[in-house]
Amino acid sequence: MDARAAAAQLKQWALDAGFDRCGIAPLEPPAHGDAFVRWLERGEHAGMAYLERRVEARLQPATILAGAKSVLCVALRYAPLVDEEEPSGDLWPRVARYARGRDYHALMEERLDVIAARVEAAFPGTRTRRYVDTGPVLERELAARAGIGVVGKNTMLLDREMGSWFLLGELFTTLDLAPDEPLAELCGGCTLCLDACPTGALVEPFRLDSNRCISYWTIEHRGAFGDEAAEMVGDWVFGCDVCQEVCPWNRRRHALPPADHAELRLPAERRQLDLAGLLALSREDYVERFRGSPMKRARLEGLQRNAATAMANRLAAEGAGVPPVD
Numbered sequence: 436m437d438a439r440a441a442a443a444q445l446k447q448w449a450l451d452a453g454f455d456r457c458g459i460a461p462l463e464p465p466a467h468g469d470a471f472v473r474w475l476e477r478g479e480h481a482g483m484a485y486l487e488r489r490v491e492a493r494l495q496p497a498t499i500l501a502g503a504k505s506v507l508c509v510a511l512r513y514a515p516l517v518d519e520e521e522p523s524g525d526l527w528p529r530v531a532r533y534a535r536g537r538d539y540h541a542l543m544e545e546r547l548d549v550i551a552a553r554v555e556a557a558f559p560g561t562r563t564r565r566y567v568d569t570g571p572v573l574e575r576e577l578a579a580r581a582g583i584g585v586v587g588k589n590t591m592l593l594d595r596e597m598g599s600w601f602l603l604g605e606l607f608t609t610l611d612l613a614p615d616e617p618l619a620e621l622c623g624g625c626t627l628c629l630d631a632c633p634t635g636a637l638v639e640p641f642r643l644d645s646n647r648c649i650s651y652w653t654i655e656h657r658g659a660f661g662d663e664a665a666e667m668v669g670d671w672v673f674g675c676d677v678c679q680e681v682c683p684w685n686r687r688r689h690a691l692p693p694a695d696h697a698e699l700r701l702p703a704e705r706r707q708l709d710l711a712g713l714l715a716l717s718r719e720d721y722v723e724r725f726r727g728s729p730m731k732r733a734r735l736e737g738l739q740r741n742a743a744t745a746m747a748n749r750l751a752a753e754g755a756g757v758p759p760v761d
Contacts, residue, residue: 531674
């Protein structure tokens with residue numbers, strides 16, 4: 436089977452496995468590798484020291500797997516089915532959409548494993564290695580090369596039909612596969628995401644300072660908040676979607692039908708959990724309610740710290756006569 440036919444076969448297997456979009460990228464050094472190194476040097480990765488490890492592998496993706504020649508990039512959409520599914524209420528915890536259902540790492544890894552098994556059966560001697568938001572992989576760069584999307588000014592990957600509501604994964608392989616064509620730039624003169632960022636974390640187009648990012652503070656930071664961090668967090672309990680919510684590519688009517696991955700929907704056991712309930716949650720209840728949830732990344736202590744901060748900020752806003760955030 437030639438490189439083009441093999442690529443078509445792997446992409447069909449990716450769709451069969453339940454992914455919404457896929458593409459093939461070559462394993463050349465990333466075009467924006469220098470920008471990544473400068474980002475680290477400026478300390479804009481904040482406390483995420485793990486990003487400093489294996490930089491050489493991030494800049495040389497062919498070294499991820501001995502003999503690797505190509506990477507299959509996949510995307511899984513997580514936008515809600517209908518607006519009515521959006522939880523509401525003054526005390527409901529604001530949580531980034533991607534984190535409301537099952538942990539996407541496990542879900543996507545299972546599907547990539549299905550593809551890997553088919554590859555290794557159909558092409559004896561072929562080796563594969565999968566990643567989902569882990570390991571020394573600059574996944575947005577690879578996915579952009581694979582034609583899944585193009586990096587937007589908010590540093591998220593954008594697509595005309597999917598917007599930015601999708602998650603990424605990769606299957607590195609020793610197969611020689613024909614690559615897909617990258618997409619054209621989508622942002623134009625728009626700066627809505629930069630203007631809307633409540634903390635100024637998007638310091639300029641295509642550059643995010645994690646030291647001012649709500650997602651960093653509510654997910655990755657360990658320990659108490661200082662006054663500045665507590666103010667920046669606002670009423671978010673896990674992550675932040677502001678720069679995606681204002682993006683025109685997420686607000687327009689897309690050609691694709693709504694995403695329907697039941698595993699990524701908010702389950703009943705967490706739908707009824709408000710800020711007060713989260714603060715009162717015992718460790719046993721936490722383990723039960725958040726089993727298999729990506730929100731466990733923040734740990735119980737972090738979630739309760741975030742909930743207490745969100746409640747204090749809402750009360751302060753109401754006391755000052757400022758309407759709460761919708």
